[in-house]
Structures are given as C-alpha cells and as structure tokens.
Amino acid sequence: MKRITLFSGHYGSGKTNASVNFAVSLAKSGKKVSVYDMDIVNPYYRTLDAKDRLNAEGVHLVVSGFANSNVDLPSVSAESYAMIHDKSRYAVVDIGGDDRGALVLGRFSEEIKAENDYEFIYVLNKFRPETRDIESAFEVFNEIENACKIKFTAIMSNGNLGKETTKSDVLEGLEFSKEFAKKVGLPVKYTGVWGELLDKENFDINNILRLELINYLNF
Amino acid sequence: MSEKVLMKGNEALAEAAIMAGCKHYFGYPITPQTEVAAYMAKKMPKVGGVFLQAESEVSAINMVIGVAATGKRAMTSSSSPGISLKSEGISYLAGCELPALIVNVQRGGPGLGGIQPSQSDYYQATKGGGHGDYKLIVLAPNSVQEMVDLTFKGFDLAEKYRMPAMLLCDGTMGQMMEPVLLNQGEIKTYDKSWATTGTGNHEGRNVVNSLSLNPEELEVWNHRRYDRYKIAQENDVMYEEYLMDDAEICIVAFGIASRVSKNAINQARAKGIKVGMIRPITLWPFPEKVLKKASEKCKAFISVELNMGQMIDDVRLAIECSKPVYLCNRTGGMIMSPEEVLASIIKANGGNE
Numbered sequence: 365m366k367r368i369t370l371f372s373g374h375y376g377s378g379k380t381n382a383s384v385n386f387a388v389s390l391a392k393s394g395k396k397v398s399v400y401d402m403d404i405v406n407p408y409y410r411t412l413d414a415k416d417r418l419n420a421e422g423v424h425l426v427v428s429g430f431a432n433s434n435v436d437l438p439s440v441s442a443e444s445y446a447m448i449h450d451k452s453r454y455a456v457v458d459i460g461g462d463d464r465g466a467l468v469l470g471r472f473s474e475e476i477k478a479e480n481d482y483e484f485i486y487v488l489n490k491f492r493p494e495t496r497d498i499e500s501a502f503e504v505f506n507e508i509e510n511a512c513k514i515k516f517t518a519i520m521s522n523g524n525l526g527k528e529t530t531k532s533d534v535l536e537g538l539e540f541s542k543e544f545a546k547k548v549g550l551p552v553k554y555t556g557v558w559g560e561l562l563d564k565e566n567f568d569i570n571n572i573l574r575l576e577l578i579n580y581l582n583f
Numbered sequence: 584m585s586e587k588v589l590m591k592g593n594e595a596l597a598e599a600a601i602m603a604g605c606k607h608y609f610g611y612p613i614t615p616q617t618e619v620a621a622y623m624a625k626k627m628p629k630v631g632g633v634f635l636q637a638e639s640e641v642s643a644i645n646m647v648i649g650v651a652a653t654g655k656r657a658m659t660s661s662s663s664p665g666i667s668l669k670s671e672g673i674s675y676l677a678g679c680e681l682p683a684l685i686v687n688v689q690r691g692g693p694g695l696g697g698i699q700p701s702q703s704d705y706y707q708a709t710k711g712g713g714h715g716d717y718k719l720i721v722l723a724p725n726s727v728q729e730m731v732d733l734t735f736k737g738f739d740l741a742e743k744y745r746m747p748a749m750l751l752c753d754g755t756m757g758q759m760m761e762p763v764l765l766n767q768g769e770i771k772t773y774d775k776s777w778a779t780t781g782t783g784n785h786e787g788r789n790v791v792n793s794l795s796l797n798p799e800e801l802e803v804w805n806h807r808r809y810d811r812y813k814i815a816q817e818n819d820v821m822y823e824e825y826l827m828d829d830a831e832i833c834i835v836a837f838g839i840a841s842r843v844s845k846n847a848i849n850q851a852r853a854k855g856i857k858v859g860m861i862r863p864i865t866l867w868p869f870p871e872k873v874l875k876k877a878s879e880k881c882k883a884f885i886s887v888e889l890n891m892g893q894m895i896d897d898v899r900l901a902i903e904c905s906k907p908v909y910l911c912n913r914t915g916g917m918i919m920s921p922e923e924v925l926a927s928i929i930k931a932n933g934g935n936e
Contacts, residue, residue, distance in 0.1 A: 376591055376760055408615065408699075408758040434697030434916065436614045491589045491762070493598070494625075525589050525762040 365390075366483040368447065368455045368476060370469070371520070372512070373487035374495045374504045375405060375461020378522040378575070382487055382556055383458035384414045385575045391421040396453045398446065401427040402468050404438035405460035414578040424453070440468060448475045459512070462504060469512035476514060485553060486516045490523050490540040491533065501544050518553035519545045520573070529558060531565045538569065587762040592730045593618035595763050596660075596686060596750065597626070599734035604770055605656040605684070606632035609646040611639060611665060614698040615754040616688035619660040640665045644672030644685075651681040652791040654778030656738055660686035662754075663704050664695055666712070673747055674713025678793025680777075680808065682741035684734070685719075686750045688757035691916035699916025700754030702838055703890035708751045709867045709897070716805050718812050720748035720819075721866040723837040727761035733864070735768030740819055742773045744811050751866060753889060755839045755918070812868075821864035822873055826852065830859030832931050833877045835898050836887035837863050839918060844887045847924035854936055858928050866894070871901040878902035883931040887911045887924055907931075 369386060371379045380403065387399045399418060401411040411418070412431045419425070426446065428439045447455045459469055469476075476482050486505055488495060495501040509515055523529075523537010538555050545552045554573040562574055590598070597619045600608070608627060610620040620636065627634035637643035643659045650657035661669060666687045676683055689704050691697040704712075708721045720740045722733040730752065737748040779789045795801035825845060827833065836844040841862040851858045861877060863870050878884070883906055886895035892910045899908050911927035913919045929936055 376589065406758075408754070434691070434699065436698045489589065491587070493588045493590060493594070493765075496588070525587055526760060528587070528762045 365454070366481050367451065367479070368457065368482035370457040370459060370482060370484045370514075371487055372459040372466055372469070372484070372508050372516075373461070374489075374492055375465065376492055377461070377487040377489045377495065378524065378556060379461070379487050380411055380458050381575050381578060382485075382520060382522065382554075382573065383456050384411055384418065384578055385573060387418065387423045387456040388421045389573065390454055390456070391423050398424040398426055398450070398453050398455055400444055400447050400455060400457045401425070401431065402440050402444065403458055403460040403465060404440065404468050405462070405465040411458055417576075417578070444472070448472060448479070463507035463511035466508040466512040469514065473513040482517070483553070484514050484517045485520045486518070486550075487520045487522050488541050488544060490537045491525050498544055498547060502547065505548065516548070516550060518551055519548075520554040520556060521552050522556040524556070524558070529561060531561065531567070534561070534567070587764055589760055590727055590763050591618055591758060591760050592724075592727045592752065593688065593757040594622045595727045595765075596730040596734045597622035598765060599731040599768075600658055600684065600738070601626060601630055601632065602765065602767055603656065603735050603738045605658050605738065606630065607647075607650040607655055607657040608633065609635050609637050609643040609657070609659050611637055611643050611661065613662045613665045615690055615700070615757050616660050616662045616686065618757070619686060619688070640668035641672065644669040647683050648672060648676055648679065648681060651676065651683040652679065652779050654775035654780060656684075658684040658686065660688065662688050662690045663692050663701070666704060666707065670707070670713040673719070674715050674717060675793050676747040677713070677717035677719070677808075678715060679791045680745045681747065681791065682738070682745055683747045684737045684741060684750065685747060686752070688752045688754060690754055691914070697916045698754070700839060700918065701889050701914070701916055702753050702840065703893065703914060704751065705866065705888070705890060705893035708749050709869070717808070718746065718867055720744065720746060720815065721751050722748065723751050723864060723866050724756055725838050725841045725862065727756070727759065728763050729864075730756060731763055731765060732768065739771055740815070743771075744815050745777075746808070746811070751838075753838045816868040819865065820868045820870050820872070822870040823862040823864060824873070825860040825862065827859035827861065827877065829857050830877070831881055832856065832858040832883050832885065832928060833874075833881040834858065834860040834885045834887055834924070834928070835863070835874070835894065836860060837866060837894070838889075840887045840889055843919055843921055844924050846921040847928060850921060850925050851928045856928060856932050856936075869897050869901065874898060874901035875903070878905050882906060884908040885911055885927050885931050887919065887927070889918065890914055
C-alpha cells in the first residue's frame with residue numbers, strides 16, 4: 365500500500381465518494397489516515413458531508429474552512445502540506461474535477477514525486493456523457509495529467525447511474541474501464557460498487573471498493 | 584443518445600438546449616449555475632454554435648435580445664443576483680415580443696445572499712422582476728430529467744406565444760446528479776415572419792422594438808400580448824397530482840420542495856393521514872383551476888417553499904381563501920427535512936396523528 369493515494373477524474377465521476385470510502389477502508393484495516401479535500405471546483409458536494417462518518421472511523425479530515433459555507437472561494441486548507449510532511453500517516457487526496465480541479469495539485473507534485481510512494485488513480489464512469497467513449501475519456505485523462513504534472517498510475521472503474529445502478533451497469537462500466545486501461549497501459553486497481561447493491565448481488569470481481577453514499581438525498 | 588447517462592442538472596439542461604436547436608448562448612459565471620456556462624463553452628464550438636461570456640449579465644441578456652430578434656433560439660443562464668441584473672433586458676424581451684430561454688438556478692438572497700439552494704425568486708419570476716405589464720412562462724423542474732424535458736418545453740412555449748420563458752430551478756436541481764434519457768424532443772416550427780432577417784424579396788422591413796411614442800398604440804400592444812397570455816393560461820398549464828384522489832390535506836410544492844414533500848406524504852399516509860400534493864410544473868401559468876377544484880374537498884392546504892412564503896399568495900388566490908393555507912418553509916439556503924413537512928401535515932390535520 366502506497367502512503368499517498370490521490371483520486372482524480374472528470375467531475376461527477378465519483379472522486380469524493382471514492383476518497384471517503386477508501387479512507388474508511390484503510391482506517392478499518394488499522395492504518396492512521398488523513399483525507400485531504402483539495403476540491404476547488406464543486407461548491408456543494410464535499411468530503412465535509414461525510415465528516416461524522418470519517419470522525420467515527422478515526423479518519424482526520426483536512427478541508428478548507430470555507431467548504432459548504434456561503435463563501436464561494438477556491439481555497440484549500442493550509443494544513444494540506446501535512447500530506448507531504450507528516451509521513452506517519454496515510455494520505456487520501458480528493459482532487460476537484462477535470463484539469464481545472466487538478467491544477468491545485470501542481471503545487472505539491474514535485475514533493476509527491478520526490479517521495480515516490482503514491483498511487484494516482486483516474487476515476488472513470490462510462491455513464492458520464494463526457495467520458496462515454498475511450499477517446500473523450502482519454503482527453504480528460506490527458507488534460508488532468510498536464511494540469512497537475514503527475515502521471516496516473518492506476519484506474520478505478522466507477523460505472524454507475526446513481527441510485528438506479530444495476531449489476532450489469534457495474535459490469536459494463538468495468539469492461540469499458542478495462543479497455544481504457546489497456547489503451548493507457550495501466551491496471552484497473554479498484555471497482556467501485558455501492559454497498560446497497562453489493563448486499564443484493566454477487567459480484568465476481570477482484571478489488572471491489574465498497575461505496576457508502578455521502579450526502580444521499582433520500583427524496 | 585437513447586441510453587441513460589448520469590448528469591448534473593446544469594449540464595443536462597445545457598445539453599438539452601443544444602439538442603433543442605439553441606446555437607447561441609450568452610452567459611456570465613455565478614454559483615450554482617456555472618456548469619451551464621462551462622458546458623456551453625466546451626460544446627458550442629463543436630456544434631458550430633456560439634458561446635460568449637459577456638462582460639456582464641446586462642450585456643449577456645442584451646445579446647440574447649439581438650439573436651432572438653432574428654428568430655433564432657437564444658438563451659442565457661444565471662443565478663438570483665445575476666437574474667436581477669438581467670431583469671431590464673427580460674422586460675425588453677417581453678416588450679419586443681421575443682422568444683428566448685432564461686435559466687435561473689436560484690441561490691439564497693436577497694442581495695448577494697449565499698450560494699446554497701433557494702426558491703426565493705418566485706415573486707421575481709412570476710410577478711415581473713422587470714418593469715411593465717408582462718409575464719414569463721415559468722417552468723419548475725423537480726428532477727434532472729425534467730431539466731431536460733422542460734428546456735425543450737421552454738423554447739417551444741416561448742416561440743408559441745412569442746414571449747420569454749424561464750426555467751426556474753433551485754441550486755439542488757442544478758447541482759444534483761441523476762440518470763437521464765437525453766431524448767430528442769419535438770421541435771415544432773412557428774411562424775417567424777416578424778424576424779429581422781433582411782428584407783429579402785419582400786417590401787418594407789421588420790422592426791423589433793418595445794418603444795411606442797403613442798400611448799394609444801402602447802395600450803393596444805399590451806392588450807394584444809395579454810390576449811396571448813390568456814390563451815397560454817387556458818392551454819398550457821402543467822402540474823402533477825400525487826395521491827389527490829382521497830386527499831383531505833393538499834400540499835402545494837415545486838422543485839426540490841416537492842420531493843421532500845413526497846417523502847413526508849408517504850410517512851403521513853403510513854399514519855393514516857389523507858394527504859396529497861399538487862405540484863405546479865408551470866408556475867406561470869399557475870394551475871389555478873385544479874387547486875380551486877381541490878378546495879371543494881380538501882380541508883386545508885400547505886404551501887411548502889424554500890423562501891419566506893411567496894407561492895402561498897397564489898395558492899390563497901386560486902382557492903379564493905376558502906380554506907386555511909399553512910406555510911412550511913426554510914430560507915437562506917436551507918432545505919426543510921421530510922420530518923418538518925410531516926409536522927406541518929399533522930398540524931394541518933388538527934394535531935391528529
């Protein structure tokens with residue numbers, strides 16, 4: 365397990381959900397974990413919505429003081445540097461959508477690369493119109509790499525249609541991710557599946573990341 | 584695309600506008616609608632359309648007037664404070680009898696307010712906002728799918744009645760992600776002999792104008808427009824009824840408030856309280872007739888809104904104050920919980936659970 369795991373991708377691909385749930389799974393396996401919310405793009409849905417759950421699992425959350433407030437500022441917490449300097453903890457980093465969101469990582473990229481103990485994961489949902497085909501998914505992939513100056517090291521398949529997601533959607537998403545992974549020469553490291561769906565269906569897939577929803581509007 | 588895709592409300596309405604033949608978008612960024620502009624910036628060049636980020640909201644709406652005058656589909660989008668800035672231009676669109684689509688993804692107000700969701704521009708959208716005698720077609724989606732469907736509808740009704748239409752969403756509608764079918768909706772064609780497309784081979788010229796130097800003439804114009812509004816009120820009212828067959832209490836709610844209400848209604852029904860909902864989809868024209876009819880058998884109404892109580896006035900007018908109308912509301916960017924709505928239902932039921 366690498367010390368730093370970074371999640372990036374097209375906005376709406378499920379990065380925040382992946383980050384929160386991945387951090388919880390690390391904490392459950394007994395590791396000391398911090399989540400760094402580096403999202404400077406999305407004003408509404410943030411790691412902060414999962415604060416209580418993260419706290420309950422002993423995960424430390426580093427987030428801008430302006431998140432979920434009425435102050436619409438693209439800011440990150442000064443404590444974000446702990447991601448680099450506090451090597452006693454695992455770091456899970458949630459990066460904002462697209463190249464605009466990834467830009468913020470550029471400031472840390474040299475030090476992350478120097479330590480060389482990281483996984484940089486491209487979260488991919490084939491049911492998002494702008495990453496629907498290999499070509500457009502590749503376009504977003506390139507834009508992000510160029511913006512943040514770090515190369516991706518793995519793919520996370522997160523094919524879903526929100527609460528309507530079925531098992532076949534997950535499998536279709538995974539097939540797509542595998543095809544994409546082959547093109548870019550990277551492994552599909554995780555497949556995200558919602559907890560509710562995992563409890564109902566049997567999945568013959570390796571490395572499933574169980575996703576419990578955050579900020580789930582039940583209406 | 585015939586398969587479902589997962590989209591954010593703001594993206595979905597932008598894609599729907601392009602599918603509806605809108606090739607001219609003029610905007611200015613503001614949370615929580617910025618994704619509309621971002622999507623248009625990316626997509627419009629690919630479909631041979633125009634995306635233009637104007638220097639201000641005032642400029643953007645005036646660019647819409649320019650394109651609309653040529654008979655082409657044009658749109659702009661903003662959030663509450665930006666719509667206030669556009670209000671002068673919206674009044675001019677109405678005065679010039681031009682179709683166009685204006686999207687308001689509302690945030691908390693007044694003033695600069697906040698970025699969290701709100702429905703506090705109900706008065707502004709349905710009662711004027713700008714100056715003069717005019718109305719807008721006002722459509723209130725309550726799902727990402729309706730963001731798509733009502734965008735088509737908005738362009739259609741705007742052209743049908745030669746008047747601007749507004750998609751009135753709250754921040755949650757713009758920001759939430761849901762699966763949608765991007766169905767190619769029907770695009771009807773209407774007479775546009777009024778459009779300023781050059782004299783061609785006809786004599787005289789078309790003039791698009793809201794200025795009249797003659798008060799008698801201006802009065803005639805206003806009456807002519809209100810005659811068309813009357814037809815819209817007769818023919819294009821849209822609403823959804825939920826469990827109204829045996830309802831004794833009627834909730835009236837639109838947008839995200841209607842979804843919270845639906846949840847509360849199900850909880851109340853489980854307790855044996857006969858409650859239903861009339862959800863206006865067109866806020867103008869307002870579904871007056873169905874509310875009036877409901878007042879004959881319902882003992883109370885509850886207006887559920889994300890504001891200090893605005894639509895409640897229209898509910899009272901529609902039922903001619905014949906029954907009590909209670910208000911269940913949150914404001915400033917807060918959303919009521921189903922439990923809060925349930926408490927209102929119990930109160931309207933005389934405290935009986």
